[in-house]
Amino acid sequence: MMVITHNWKKAACLLLLAACCKGYAQSGAVTDTAVAARGEGLKKVYDTEDPIQKEAAFKQWISRFAPERFGSDRLVYDYGRNAVANAFAQVDSVAKALYYTGSLETPFWRAEGWSGVASVLLRKGHTAEAEKLYKKAVQQSGEFVAIPNPDNKARFAAVGYPNYCAAVAEIAFKAGRYDTALAYLEPAYRLKQSDNITELYANTLAALNRNSEALLLLEKMVKQGRASAKNEAQLKQLYTLVHGNKADFATYVAALHDSMAVYVKEKARAAMVHRPAPLFTLKDLKGKTVSLDALKGKVVVLDFWATWCGPCKRSFPAMQLAVNKYQQDTTVRFLFIDTWERTTDAVAATAVSSFIQSNNYTFQVLLDGKDAKTNTNKAVTDYGVKMIPAKFVIDAQGNIRFELAGFDGSNESAVAELSAMIELAKQAS
CATH class of the missing domain: 3.40.30.10 (Glutaredoxin)
Known part of the structure; x- marks a missing residue:
């Protein structure tokens, strides 16, 4: 399926940061010039590639623009800390990466920072450390999920929760810890029925011999036009396991595709512009x-x-x-x-x-x-x-x-x- 994609979390975070900075400037706590200078200084931290030099640039920047001068908000400083953490993670300096992720202060953003570093550590083969960070992200963002009438910051924090759950689940699944994977996937799926979460959920259920439940998840993906060729191949395997070798898979899958045609037409009708x-x-x-x-x-x-x-x-x-x-x-x-x-x-x-x-x-x-x-x-x-x-x-x-x-x-x-x-x-x- 062709989909519209947006990196809206990054945009939302930048908007929140801009709003905070603007608020401090207007309140008289700091001047627009100071805020702008701080931003330029942080850009130099971002632009420094070597992690040792990046750390030095960060320390110089934070010394020059002391956080207490800019009110209680620490988001911009967390951006800097996380940039340093990512740089160290990229060169397998795990202790340094974890030190800087551990220094993040902003409750609504910490989980996003942790998950970003965790993804680098996971890619570099530091699975245990990555899993711990993802679990921290789950716990932190989970605190925002049930907040009634959340503000923009709480919504930002909560929206990452299913993705962090899925990340823990995928690590557990690959390690054969299917019960753990399922425990994280169930709340993730309730909140976000994305393709990757649904597929991992179905795979986990199948690994636990809960084939009928896995089959229903893949059926839904087909009906909504979200199934890949890989998903449909797995659908056939599960259908045979559930209904036996003599079951008429061709008729079954044709009916699913008919349902898909109706679904995508109605979805398209709702998306019409002029x-x-x-x-x-x-x-x-x-x-x-x-x-x-x-x-x-x-x-x-x-x-x-x-x-x-x-x-x-x-x-x-x-x-x-x-x-x-x-x-x-x-x-x-x-x-x-x-x-x-x-x-x-x-x-x-x-x-x-x-x-x-x-x-x-x-x-x-x-x-x-x-x-x-x-x-x-x-x-x-x-x-x-x-x-x-x-x-x-x-x-x-x-x-x-x-x-x-x-x-x-x-x-x-x-x-x-x-x-x-x-x-x-x-x-x-």
């Missing part, structure tokens, strides 16, 4: 000029992508299936707009052509090169794209009806979702 699509005139790989204005009367699917974009390329097998499905439908047109390439337009065009040909894609690719005057890629800028892949479904009257960013899930669910949007765009025309 605004004029910015016009563009671009050349394709053969030098042919293509104008959106000339395609009035057709439903147009735009796919903004780049050769360096992993999710873009992962979505292309699904997009080829969609192109194949509508290849005889003259009322639908797919345009793949290459943009944001990190080289010259001429070099990019060659690389794009080579990539498309080597993968046997039958896409019509348009080239959104950099404007000589503004040094921007005009089409992608006009569409307000913030990340790629970005897809737009435009109705026959030239109005954007759907927009999507990112790619996740199975090819089948992605095609079902896009097909539902195309059909709804036809009806809206």
Whole structure:
């Protein structure tokens, strides 16, 4: 399935930090100049790569901008401490990393800081230390989960709770401690039924021979268009274990896919928008000029992508299936707009052509090169794209009806979702 993704926790944290700093400046506790200088000083800490030098820069910074001068808030100082902790974790200096994570002061943010360092330690093979940090994060964020009428800080703290639980569960699962994994997954799943949590929950239940319960979780993923090919393979294994070798899996899974088609159509209908699509005139790989204005009367699917974009390329097998499905439908047109390439337009065009040909894609690719005057890629800028892949479904009257960013899930669910949007765009025309 194609999904919209946002790193909203980071943005929310920065907004909270900005609000705190602004409040202190306005209250007269510190001046705007002092706050700005403190921010510039912290940037130097961030920009220092060597952990020893980063620690020295941090100590110099915190000495110059003593926390007590800036009121009771410690968030900005925790950012600095966590940056140092991450740097030490990256070079396997575990004791130093744990020292700085242990010095975090802000209750609503500590869990996020701990989990960030834990992820580095886990990647570096320090599993026991990572698990302890994740468990601390679970306990800390869990205190905010049940708060009635939470403020923004409490909501920020609580939202990480299921992810921290899932991190502990995954470590326990890989170690064969399935009961422990289940204990952390049950509250995580109640709060957040994401794909990774659901899949791990199903795997844990299956490992505990609770196959019927695992089967129900995977059924739900299929019905909601969230199941990958791996999930569907596991679904078949569980179905056979629960119902026996003679059970009719083909009929069973076909019914699930029918349910998925209905679900994604209703979900798409709820996501419909209506605004004029910015016009563009671009050349394709053969030098042919293509104008959106000339395609009035057709439903147009735009796919903004780049050769360096992993999710873009992962979505292309699904997009080829969609192109194949509508290849005889003259009322639908797919345009793949290459943009944001990190080289010259001429070099990019060659690389794009080579990539498309080597993968046997039958896409019509348009080239959104950099404007000589503004040094921007005009089409992608006009569409307000913030990340790629970005897809737009435009109705026959030239109005954007759907927009999507990112790619996740199975090819089948992605095609079902896009097909539902195309059909709804036809009806809206």
